[in-house]
Amino acid sequence: MDISITEYKRCDVVKANGRIDSSTAPQLEEALNSIIEAGRYKIVFDMSDVTFMSSKGWWVLIETQKKCKRYKRGEIILVKVNPNIRDSLNLVGMGSYFQMFDDLTAAVGSF
Amino acid sequence: MDISITEYKRCDVVKANGRIDSSTAPQLEEALNSIIEAGRYKIVFDMSDVTFMSSKGWWVLIETQKKCKRYKRGEIILVKVNPNIRDSLNLVGMGSYFQMFDDLTAAVGSF
Amino acid sequence: MTLRLQLAASNVYTALMSTLRLPGRFESLPKIGEFVVKAARAAGLDERAVYAVELAVDEACSNIIDHAYGGEGIGDLECEVSWQEDKLIIILRDFGKPFDPEAIPDPKIGVSIDELKPRGVGFFLMKKMMDEIRYSYTPESGNTLTMIKQKLST
Amino acid sequence: MTLRLQLAASNVYTALMSTLRLPGRFESLPKIGEFVVKAARAAGLDERAVYAVELAVDEACSNIIDHAYGGEGIGDLECEVSWQEDKLIIILRDFGKPFDPEAIPDPKIGVSIDELKPRGVGFFLMKKMMDEIRYSYTPESGNTLTMIKQKLST
Ligand SMILES: Nc1ncnc2c1ncn2[C@@H]1O[C@H](COP(=O)(O)OP(=O)(O)O)[C@@H](O)[C@H]1O
Numbered sequence: 170m171d172i173s174i175t176e177y178k179r180c181d182v183v184k185a186n187g188r189i190d191s192s193t194a195p196q197l198e199e200a201l202n203s204i205i206e207a208g209r210y211k212i213v214f215d216m217s218d219v220t221f222m223s224s225k226g227w228w229v230l231i232e233t234q235k236k237c238k239r240y241k242r243g244e245i246i247l248v249k250v251n252p253n254i255r256d257s258l259n260l261v262g263m264g265s266y267f268q269m270f271d272d273l274t275a276a277v278g279s280f
Numbered sequence: 281m282d283i284s285i286t287e288y289k290r291c292d293v294v295k296a297n298g299r300i301d302s303s304t305a306p307q308l309e310e311a312l313n314s315i316i317e318a319g320r321y322k323i324v325f326d327m328s329d330v331t332f333m334s335s336k337g338w339w340v341l342i343e344t345q346k347k348c349k350r351y352k353r354g355e356i357i358l359v360k361v362n363p364n365i366r367d368s369l370n371l372v373g374m375g376s377y378f379q380m381f382d383d384l385t386a387a388v389g390s391f
Numbered sequence: 392m393t394l395r396l397q398l399a400a401s402n403v404y405t406a407l408m409s410t411l412r413l414p415g416r417f418e419s420l421p422k423i424g425e426f427v428v429k430a431a432r433a434a435g436l437d438e439r440a441v442y443a444v445e446l447a448v449d450e451a452c453s454n455i456i457d458h459a460y461g462g463e464g465i466g467d468l469e470c471e472v473s474w475q476e477d478k479l480i481i482i483l484r485d486f487g488k489p490f491d492p493e494a495i496p497d498p499k500i501g502v503s504i505d506e507l508k509p510r511g512v513g514f515f516l517m518k519k520m521m522d523e524i525r526y527s528y529t530p531e532s533g534n535t536l537t538m539i540k541q542k543l544s545t
Numbered sequence: 546m547t548l549r550l551q552l553a554a555s556n557v558y559t560a561l562m563s564t565l566r567l568p569g570r571f572e573s574l575p576k577i578g579e580f581v582v583k584a585a586r587a588a589g590l591d592e593r594a595v596y597a598v599e600l601a602v603d604e605a606c607s608n609i610i611d612h613a614y615g616g617e618g619i620g621d622l623e624c625e626v627s628w629q630e631d632k633l634i635i636i637l638r639d640f641g642k643p644f645d646p647e648a649i650p651d652p653k654i655g656v657s658i659d660e661l662k663p664r665g666v667g668f669f670l671m672k673k674m675m676d677e678i679r680y681s682y683t684p685e686s687g688n689t690l691t692m693i694k695q696k697l698s699t
């Protein structure tokens with residue numbers, strides 16, 4: 170899995186590709202934590218190239234969401250979530266913790 | 281020429297297509313003015329589908345830039361300017377009045 | 392790397408059964424994923440069902456490493472796929488510590504994000520994704536988790 | 546709409562000369578643009594030069610409507626293209642008021658945006674975009690603007 174971070178004025182866009190499972194979730198966690206540790210809490214996660222995500226990946230997103238929303242200082246927004254991933258997130262009620270956008274520009278523009 | 285306006289939190293994205301000449305520049309002017317009249321001065325002009333632009337179009341952009349930059353309240357940024365249009369703008373020194381981006385998301389993210 | 396394939400991957404489409412054995416490490420998960428996705432497609436499952444199988448197997452294998460073995464590199468993971476006319480059967484075997492599936496509570500759904508305890512959805516997902524799940528343990532054959540996906544499941 | 550084509554558009558590639566006459570309205574500009582772009586491509590100009598011709602002709606026609614006629618719908622615009630081995634020649638004719646090209650000042654470049662006066666770059670652009678521009682007026686043939694683009698111009 171490759172992860173890129175692009176810093177914009179009001180938010181950071183994180184893009185990953187491939188599978189996010191127990192072996193790659195720590196990489197995602199590290200990338201998201203690096204943003205939060207820099208004092209930035211508005212994050213767009215571009216999932217257009219993420220084909221698979223297990224619960225280990227979801228927990229990373231949940232923990233990130235908790236940190237970002239604390240003191241209402243920000244939020245992580247998901248973009249272009251693969252329908253299979255979206256369905257499985259919704260199955261355990263986790264879809265409701267995230268705004269999901271179909272368009273990257275719209276997500277960045279929402280901050 | 282079709283013109284669309286998408287309002288984001290901090291800026292508006294205007295997208296036009298085809299030729300901007302003496303017959304269509306007034307349409308563009310109207311769209312840009314409608315944003316400014318709404319008290320919004322951060323504008324991204326997505327020119328990815330604009331194939332031709334005469335000086336009548338440039339004046340619309342220049343007037344818009346003047347209004348947006350007044351009181352440092354905003355700016356119009358151009359995105360994906362066709363190289364021919366860019367060259368002719370630069371030929372008369374007008375390219376320097378605008379930030380130009382190759383990526384829409386980056387332009388929106390700059391506000 | 393221990394890798395034993397009873398039938399070559401290219402034969403998977405005509406095989407009745409195929410087994411993959413890999414070290415119990417997270418880096419084995421994509422390989423097991425690929426293996427079961429191929430099998431699920433060969434069984435004629437639609438892409439939604441193929442994803443369901445991939446996710447359930449990934450969660451199950453991750454649990455084996457985390458809970459049965461208690462960490463990476465302790466023991467192997469064996470994944471056996473077989474198919475019948477109407478269903479795909481996946482059997483996962485490990486030699487870690489046994490557990491009682493009945494004792495695992497379902498996660499709470501609909502709580503606020505701050506009330507969420509990390510972990511505890513993998514097993515629930517496996518049950519939701521598959522049509523049937525059976526678990527057995529014997530000292531000789533270790534832990535055996537059998538997961539069944541019907542071809543015409545909804 | 547007055548539209549007179551001396552040679553059909555499909556013949557443009559073998560023609561030596563072709564003329565389009567349209568009402569002096571801004572909505573005629575895209576048609577004239579299409580006409581000169583076809584001619585410029587037929588003349589073998591590269592895409593950069595084709596755009597230069599399209600822009601120069603658009604500015605010239607727009608000026609005729611704005612300044613020679615003083616508005617839309619007053620008189621016709623005639624665009625004649627002809628080509629020689631090494632160049633494309635475009636002649637624009639109108640019967641509006643004549644003007645003195647020498648008297649048009651070049652725009653100031655490099656000033657701050659607030660010092661920019663709207664208008665006054667069209668003619669400058671035409672000169673920059675084309676290799677040669679000639680203007681003549683006679684009461685019989687009206688205003689004639691001849692613009693030449695060399696095939697091997699830089
Ligand atoms: N293969 C296994 N071996 C031993 N214990 C298991 C196994 N799978 C699940 N468990 C137990 O069930 C609990 C819930 O599992 P699960 O829903 O997958 O969530 P998680 O693995 O994230 O804790 C685990 O914390 C563990 O105690």
Ligand SMILES: Nc1ncnc2c1ncn2[C@@H]1O[C@H](COP(=O)(O)OP(=O)(O)O)[C@@H](O)[C@H]1O
Pocket residue numbers: 604608609611612613642643644649663664665666667668669
């Ligand atoms: N075809 C024309 N007929 C009469 N006057 C013209 C013509 N073209 C240009 N002019 C004069 O030259 C000036 C500069 O022209 P130009 O550089 O094209 O800018 P603009 O048309 O935007 O004013 C015009 O304002 C007009 O006074």
